[in-house]
Amino acid sequence: MKVVKVINNNLVRTYDENGNEVLAMGCGLGFKKSSGDEIDSSLIEKLYTCNDKANTNQLVKILEKIPFEHIQVTNEIINFARASLGKKLNDNIFISLTDHLNFAIDRHKNGIAIRNALLWEIKKFYNHEYLIGKEALDIINRRLGIQLPEDEAGFIALHLVNASMDEISMQKATDMAKMIQQIINIVKYHFNMELDEYSIHYERFITHVKFFAQRVLSGTIIKDQDEQFLAVLKQQCKDEYACTRKVKEFIKQEYGCDLTEDEMIYLTVHIKRITSK
Template sequence: MKIDKIINNNLVRAFDNKDKEVLVMGCGLGYQKKPGEPIDEKKIEKIYKIENKNISDKLMTLLSDIPLDHIQASNEIISYAKYSLGKKLNDNIYITLTDHISFAIERLKQNLGFHNALLWETKRFYNHEFLIGMEALKIIKKRLGVELPEDEAGFIALHIVNAELNSTNMDETLYVTKLIQNILSIVKYHYKIDLDEYSLNYERFITHLKFFAQRMISGEEIESDDENFCEMIKKQYKDTYECTEKIAAYVSKEFKHKLTEEEMMYLTVHIRRITKQT
């Protein structure tokens, strides 16, 4: 690859063998170099191949202003998250997480800590991502010698969840978290019980609610061809279905979304399980 544009001493723009624009990062990669010169492959640490031009431009602007060691730490965390989760993350995470980590470090230096109001919910609903966040704190301490508080593990986890949702908008992640929290509250108040948060059925319900929220965000719906089965669920689990109707009313009022019969049926079955009625 040849240098197309020098962003700074550690970042250059180039084009790969498919003539796609890429950002290439490495310590001293652009130092005393000129456009048209070949890139020293031994110095390459990371190649950002981002299809979305808007995201690529934002990333180029961000990386030109952030210390190299902050970028390196963020890249390691993102790579670890992808490996741990076994899934692709939205490219926007290279912008949002890198920016957040760098800002968090600067805030710590100025003794300006942020309290994470969603830390408890993050631990409960996104435990895997939270554990990745805790590992991220270890990576930051090892690489940068900076010890960030547990609150930051929660913030990092939400950035990862946001990337899993394939979203560029953190508000959507907060939306999902609020939805899950309030649906669980409806179930608890309806039955006047505490739910076993360590049970397999509880974990299954949380997973279902996450996918349900994602479908709401994307506008997808699931419909059932088996009307008889839906009617049977209504009649056989009448009290549970009443709880589901309360959830449907809440979702309609707060999110302007009408639940399908299929979704009502699935919620009813899950609620039946987590309330230990089966």
């Protein structure tokens, strides 16, 4: 294998033995390398197949900015998850989980904790993924000396659930896709703006809405409520909350599901992120 382009000291573009473009990752893989140089295959830790240009570009942007040891930990977690679950995970999890864990580690270092209001539901309905999330916290602690809170095990579990959605029924997948697109349209029309589909916040929004749609279609409702936080949110994010109310009315009319206050909080926060300039 030969270098096509050096992204950074640990990441290069190349082609595999079948002529497919791939991203090769490994400690020092791109150090002092130029286009056309041979790649030391013994240094390769991970190959990402470049099937989708947009996803590949998004992955490159993320991997350029994230510490290499965070990427290595994420790869170890994903490999463990695939072996434990015994099923295929969507390759997009390399983007979503790498970004999430890096963000979580930064938040932890700055003393910022985020409560996972879905933790009880995750333990009950996605126990296997939750247990993998607990093991992921141990991996992070062993490799980086950072002990993240249990809430993060739940967030990791959500990424695994979303990454395995290819295995749900075709009808439910179709219904979910329709619901997600309709919610996106509500946000676009409410704010009269196009959303940046290549932004990190958009990726996070879609991840949340996918899981939200799955809960609506399965009848799983978040029951935990934080009335004080909701009152503050209504004051500080009036326009975003008004948009969330439109989503609530749509879900009630189309699916007969009445959203709880916690669902309203989570949607409002994500809408605030993707519509902020």
